[in-house]
Amino acid sequence: MTLAMLIFAALTEGIRAVQRSGREGFAFGHGRRPLLQPQHRGGRGGGPRVVRSAAADGQAVAVGPVQTTEAEVKTPAAAGRRSAAVVQTAGGTKESGVKEAPLDLNPPRGTRDFFPDDMRLRNWLFDKWRRASELYGFEEFDAPVLESEDLYIRKAGEEVVGQLYCFADKGGRRVALRPELTPSLARMVLAKRGQLNMPIKWFAIPQCWRYERMTRGRRREHYQWNCDIWGVGEVTAEMELLSCIVRFFESVGIGSDDVGIKVNNRELLREVLHKNGVPDDRFAAVCVLIDKLEKVPLDHLRDDFRALGVEGSQLDSIAASVRADQTVDDVAQLVGEDSQAVKHLRDVFDMADAYGIADWLVFDPSVVRGLAYYTGVVFEGFDRAGELRAICGGGRYDTLLEMFGGEPIPAVGFGFGDAVVVELLKTKGLLPDFADTSVADAVVWPLAGGDETSTVQQAAGRVATRLRQSGLKTDVILENKKSKWVFKHAARVNAGVLVVIGADEVAGNEVTAKRLCDKEQQRVTLDGTHLEDLAAEWAMGEGG
Incomplete structure (x- = not known):
């Protein structure tokens, strides 16, 4: 066969x-x-x-x-x-005969990619925050983005708990991405309590995560400027924080006509509710609903209040007491002038003149903040045009450590999100222009081909190293490119000088330096620091 x-x-x-x-x-x-x-x-x-x-x-x-x-x-x-x-x-x-579905190239919903231009803006904002913090004597700290889920369940309001990104890790432990930094700070203070010299003033710029409904200026991840003072029970601590916030606003061109800061005392609200027959065990839950009154009409919340046993004339009386047009004197008549909460509020507004921030502060008895651990003065930055939600917020939380089994330490702090302030700056036309940002002071261009390529590239590396060691930001053309591409690239990175090195320059132990603003060029010896001095001068736009 x-x-x-x-x-x-x-x-x-x-x-x-x-x-x-x-x-x-x-x-x-x-x-x-x-x-x-x-x-x-x-x-x-x-x-x-x-x-x-x-x-x-x-x-x-x-x-x-x-x-x-x-x-x-x-x-x-x-x-x-x-x-x-x-x-x-x-x-x-x-x-295979069947292809996979194409990869979704967008970041997860509510999160962001930061391309170089975005990073320039982010770094600019962070620098402003750091500068304001340092002016007031705050020290920077940080904590893990991943914490025990129990850390947040113990102290936060129900709203925050419902917004947690939480899961079991590979060891079966319940963990969560931090929705805020304050609980981590409390954990750190409790762990090192005997070793910390009170008072402490710390700041941080953490990334925080909340699975919440997204609106303008609000995302599911954001960076947040935090400043906290521990160990001071007087309103002087609140004034330092409020003044620090104002200094930041002023540093970016925002004035008191653009932004205000609502101030209240959570204990004052407790006294108002007590006068209206609301028991203490329902205080936190009622606060959450009152916090919504600015955004949601009262009639839409009556069923929620009724579920807490607050209804009818009782509810109407409470709503009238927390109207934004109420003054400290109005509320004092209800709870009495001997109220410590009233005294603390009067102290805040009296000291505002001394700090030069009186025009920024507004009393608003409806401000309670949504977190369950606040115990005293609370405050919230707001857009006077009414286009944005709360810009920043904070308050006193003297008993937070008790929730974690420690002895109480007086504490007060604030959080300030990046997304909403960028929206505000954009609305006001105050975002910085990074068009002239210099990515490199100098660009080194090895110009050779054939057998000379390796020698010229090595020489270019030595030249770039010298320029970098002198403090100049230096880019190197890493591939064989035509002159049109090189000059376009140098313009894109806003370099001040182009340093050309070819076979002739290598042989003569020199380079050709070209000033890019007017195309003036010089042959420069590599002996001494002639190149570094000239490059620095031209990169700064001098010597013309």
Whole structure:
């Protein structure tokens, strides 16, 4: 029997075997020997048995019945992965007849990518925050972005707990991405309490996470400027914080006509509720609803108040007491002038004149802040145009350590999100222009080809190193590029000087320096510091 006849018989028997079995047996690529095709389990049940040939025609052949289950078609998870069998071709490559769904190139909903231009803005804002903090004697700290879930469940309001990004780690421990930094700070203070010299003034710029409804200036991740003072029970601590916030606003061009800071005392609200018959065990829950009154009409919240036992004339009396047009004197008449909460508020407004921030502060008895741990004065920055939600906020939390099993330490602090202040600056036309930002002071261009390339590149590396050691930001052209591309690149990075080095320059131990603002150029020896001095002068726009 000839070789051709043997091959034909083998192929015929293979096809008959598949037909007899009634299921997948062998898959054949055009011009390829038969390959064993195993049962495919690409989901629950079988999937389409499509095998792409390595042949040039690019067609696919399916051998055996195709069994696509209804679940596989409808299940979103199945749609995002390969459903065809992957087989080994004679050439050793693995191929499939069905492509995966394209990757979603957007960041997760509510999060952001930071491209270089975005990073310039972020760094500018962070520098402003750091400068304001340092002017007031705050020290920087940080904490893990991942904390025990229990850290937040113990002290936060129900709203924050419901917004946690939380999960079990691989060890089965319940953890969460921090929604705010204050609990981590409290944990750190409690852990080192005997070693810390009170009072302490600390600041941080952490990234925080909350799974909440997104609005203008509010995302699911954001960076937040935090300043906290521990160990001071007097309102002088509040005044330092309020003044620090105002100094930041002024540093970016925002005035008291643009932004105000609402101030209240949470204990004052407790006294108002007590006068209206609300028991202490419902105080925190009622505060959460009162916090919503600025954004949600009272009639829309009556059912929620009723569920807490607050309704009718009782609710109307409370609502009247927390109207924004109420003065400290109005509320004092209700709770009495001997109230400590009233005294603290009067102290804040009296001291505001001394700090030069009286025009920024507004009394608003409806401000309670949404977190359950606040115990005294609370405050909230707001856009006077009414276009944005709270810009910043904070308050006193003297009993927070008790929630973690420690002895109480008086403390007060604030948080200030990046997204909302950027929106505010954008609205006011106050965002900085980074068009003239210098990415590099100098660009080094190794200009050579052929056998000289390596020598010239090494020389360029030595020159770049010298410039960098002298403090100049220096970029190097890393590939062989035409002059048009090089000059365009130098302009894009706003370099002041282009340093060209070719074979002739290497031989003469020199470089050609070109000032980019007017194209003046000089041959500069590499002896001494002539190059560094000239490059620094030209990079600063001098010497013209």
